Amino acid sequence: MIRLDTSPTPPSPMGSAKGPSVHLRVDRLTYGGHDLFRDLAIDFPGGAWSCILGPSGVGKSTLLRLAAGLETGGEVGPNTSATLPGGASLAGHFAHMAQSDALLPWLSVLDNCLIGHRLRGKISAGARKRALSLLDDVGLLNRAKDRPGTLSGGMRQRVALVRTLVEDRPVVLMDEPFSALDPPTRLRLGDLAARLLAGRTVLLVTHDPLEALRLGHRVLVLGGRPACPGDPMIPEGPPPRAVDAPTVIAHHAPLLTRLSQALELEDLSPESGKETPA
Template sequence: MASGQTPRGAAPGLAIRDVGVAYGGRPILDRLDLDLTGAETTVLLGMSGVGKSTLLRRIAGLLDGPGAILAHDGQPLAGRIAFMAQSDLLLPWLTVAGNVALGHRLRGAHPDPGRIGEMLATVGLADAAAKRPAQLSGGMRQRAALARTLMEDRPVVLMDEPYSAVDALTRLRLQDLGLRLLAGRTVVMVTHEPFEAIRLADRIVVLAGAPARPVLDIRPESGKPRAPDSVEAQTLWRRIVEALGVEQAA
């Protein structure tokens, strides 16, 4: 997939209907309803433990519970979702190229070596194909994880704090890379960082409470990426921290 190319199939919106998940009898999500627009980046914000990652895993089909996750186009979601976890989850005994092709091999498919090389070149790792994960920096590992996600070529991409494990400068570079390479997909991303959400999102949904509920649902007006020192970004930040229940310094 060349830079900026859209995935196979249109990126559908998602309908979250009466979704519930409980741990140890404690409801984390209960009868949650939410519609997510296709081909947009929706960022989920909330305090630790509120249920952001739980919702992401429920959308991915990794958790069971009542309710349903449906595509707006009426087609099944199975086979149309790629998941990128907070940890890069690279297997240490495989090369970078082997890790990028892991999904295909787990499904018994034969990945195209040319496509693997294209994905690595897209994220700037063409020269690292034969290296092992231990030979990579944190930023390179996350780029390899992003290449593996792109290799899946799914129209829906779920990302659980994908940029949190690297330093601030690398994080900005990875954010910009993700914006460029994931354009045209339906992206749902979890983060703890309000400014990351403000910088990257078409829509920001703040979750709070037990069970979790949307307490703020906003669409920034300017285009992405947004400067954190802009008037809009500062205004959005104040609204977000207020929704999170964080007291602001005078």
């Protein structure tokens, strides 16, 4: 299930092309009487990619769902919110790409890419041109008239990526956006997204340490129960970085160590084994 934000895009609260900072506050999120999050506050800098890693079930996807205002299946505390500078709501400012591609089977690839514009009542010539250009960028321009049922899983994920990019929002929430792609395509589309979303505020959930180090301005490892991130890892230089960039190589082993420690915390938790989202 994915919710498309059908609000018109208001002017940026920052007054510039740079994406706004996002403050995520979770006073409590409970599943079956156990806290997944408690007294959690994270600031995501404006105009930067924040990559979130951690063990399966720690709550990475749930953080994005909370930011997007989507149902989590748990009991959410009353002071949980995602806000922009000045306390403004995130509504109308974000695009959300979930793990599921959620393509509508009766629409063409192109119409799926433009579903947000359709729901808002108007598909402009500019939006259509942008969608076709993005489909060309991801290698699917020749499939624009096809139905999703004729596509492979990796192709469907590329369509979902185009649908997210064509929304042209200052804040972008992406949950494993490249997981169904083969490694060379994953690298190429990661580079494409980094280029097209330069200056936007991006929250990226991934299980791939290399991807996080290539694309992230900041890398956060979520661990423990209740879950919280440690100090951010900040690779040097602008993304996207080459796979053999010195900063990527230098941070790779320490990041794997952090992930192993987060997994140990999860295993040692008295609430481990409880059924929670990713």
